[in-house]
Amino acid sequence: MIDDLFDGVEFEESRSPSPFAPTLTRQKSKLEIKCELSVRKQTCNEAEDTHMVTRQPSRRPLARSTSSESVVSLGAEKKATPFPISIDSYRTEKRKSLRKQSDNKKVVRNESVQSVAPPRAATVKEKIGGMMEEIQQQQRVIQQASAALNCCYDAHHGKGSITELEAEKLLLIASEKRLALLAEVQALKSRSVTEPPQTVQPCLGNLTIRNLRLPLRTEYIFSMASKKDCGDIRSHYYFLLVRCGPTRILASHLASTHDSLSGDSLVFSDEFKLVDLESNFDITIEVYSVTHRSRADGVPNQEKSKRKLSGILHKSLTPRKLRSRSHMTMTHTSSPGGPNAIRISSFSLIGAVSINLNDVKSEKFTLQKVPFLSPISGHFACKIEADFQSNVEQRGFLTMFDDVGGLGAWHRRWCALIRGVLFSWTYPDDEKYKEALCKIDLTSCISERIRTVERIMCARPNTFELRTMRPRRHGDKDNLITQDTGSVITTKHWLAADTKDERIAWIESMNQALADVRAWDTNALKPLK
Structure with a gap:
């Protein structure tokens, strides 16, 4: 009877579905409910395992899934979530990336192209080894020259010829070289190790x-x-x-x-x-x-x-x-x-x-x-x-002090130090096309060393001084930079660099050039204290 009453309702619902009509669903059986609960439980377990593997990948291995759907969902989750799961993992990855960037970072300094590392000096052991090889070579030359001279026992074998004299000369040269090398080897063995001097x-x-x-x-x-x-x-x-x-x-x-x-x-x-x-x-x-x-x-x-x-x-x-005489003369001895x-x-x-x-x-x-x-x-x-062979060269701007009508004036000049002479121009391009406005030859320098001027003497920073001497000329008078000392005139040159580094570079270059000139040029003046 109840089935007869609901038969009409099912027919109308299937014929004209209305959104306002009441929805009636069929109840699930117990077996279907059990299957659905087991699937949900398995999915939750797989999600929990995946979360633990992501947090600690080195401690717990990845759990294998028996369901194909869970494997697909895991791969999709890995591709879709590239960001770290927690703030701790984010900070850890950030520190690792910063450490990699600092390891790959290269520091490049703007070094001069002309700066070449000095060659490594040979040790005493290496020098002795090279000299012993040279001694053996000269000994072989002595033996060969002696053998050649032993063969020159008559005129038909080179006795009294120029060839014999050349062999005598070669024997003497090889003997002298061998004796000189042996003496130097003994000197190196007995010489104490000394540190190289720190002066220029x-x-x-x-x-x-x-x-x-x-x-x-x-x-x-x-x-x-x-x-x-x-x-x-x-x-x-x-x-x-x-x-x-x-x-x-x-x-x-x-x-x-x-x-x-x-x-x-x-x-x-x-x-x-x-x-x-x-x-x-x-x-x-x-x-x-x-x-x-x-x-x-x-x-x-x-x-x-x-x-x-x-x-x-x-x-x-x-x-x-005569036969016995000829037989006896056939045997010759080359040397005793x-x-x-x-x-x-x-x-x-x-x-x-x-x-x-x-x-x-x-x-x-x-x-x-x-x-x-x-x-x-x-x-x-x-x-x-x-x-x-002085290779000291320095170029740059220097501000030079000069006397103009009894008053001091500073002029900015482009200067170049070449082979012990300091040239100055107004602009850098003038070095190629014009003559220098001023030349300071270091052979006439009487300063012991080129040093920085004290601030009490000159308020301009990065200023250094050198003094030169020349014969007295007609019309020379004392002023701010020159001083008449009788038959000679002493000139004071003040040069100011732009920065401290440039001042240090100029002083080192000029001191080296001054040492080269005084060592090799016999006309260079001696320093006056």
Whole structure:
């Protein structure tokens, strides 16, 4: 009966659904309710596991889901929520990102392009190792030269030839180099370790020696001409040995009195260039000589006498004695010590002279240790040129103090310090096209060092001073920057930099240039205290 009453209601609802009609739903069964509750519980458990994994990923592994829907929902949640879940995790990630940025940050300083790191100085052990290798090389040269000289036992094997003299010269040079290296090795082993000085050191320089001439005695020249007319030629061979420092040795070519004379002097066409020298260098030039006799036809006297003696003996000997004589003459001994014996050179020292920076302008020197009967006159002539390698250059604006009508005035100038001379122009472009308005040569500087002017003397900051001296001229008077001291005029130069760093750079550059000029230029004035 109840079913009959509700049959009409279901028909009308399905036929004309109205929003205002009352909604009647069918009740769920117990099985459906259980299934729905289990699905909701499983979903809540998976969401809780995901939250714990996100908070502590290293402590608890990710729980595997048996439902495909939960896996899809988890992947979508990871892609859709890139932000940290809590404020603590946000702060942690922020600190990590800042730490990575600070680690990858590079600091670049505006260093000068011309600033090059100084080369590393070799240690004492490295120097000794290099010298020992050089000693072994010179020992091999000595052995080879001695072996070559041991083979020169007659005229047919080079006895008395120029080749033999060249071998004697090579033997002497190698022996001298070996002795110099051994002495330097012993000095390095016994030398104590010293720290490099902190003061300004002058730069290195170069030295060139050319036009070397060795004057001969007039008596020797006349006697040599008379012996040549008689058919007997007695020649003297010379060469020069230049010692610079403990191990640097240079040699000239062989010059003979027979074919290298120019007037009354023996001329050497060699040119010696010595680089990287200190200002307190000491160079020794040694003269070595050997005597050589020969006939005018080029055959040595020893060979002539041998031929004459062999002819006389050949006539007086019987055939049997002649065979034994010829057999005995076939065996020759190259040297009393055997073919591997070390020989001593036949060249001897006949004169020496020492040269330093003060002798650069001299062209004639007196030889020491010259034998009394030596063909040379005891003098030595050459031309020496010295040049220093000062690379100090500084450019920038400086404000220069000047006297204008008895009043002090400051003028801003573009200045350039080049090879010990300070040039000044009005503008930087004038350096290429115009002459300098003012030149200050550091060779005339009498200041011991260039220092900052005290504020009591000059109120302008970053001001430094240098004093120069020159001969007195007509019309010179005392003013704010010049002072008449009798025969000379002392000038006070005040230069002001723009900043403290520029002042320090200018003072260091000018002090270095001043040290270079005073060390290498003999015309530079000495400092006055």
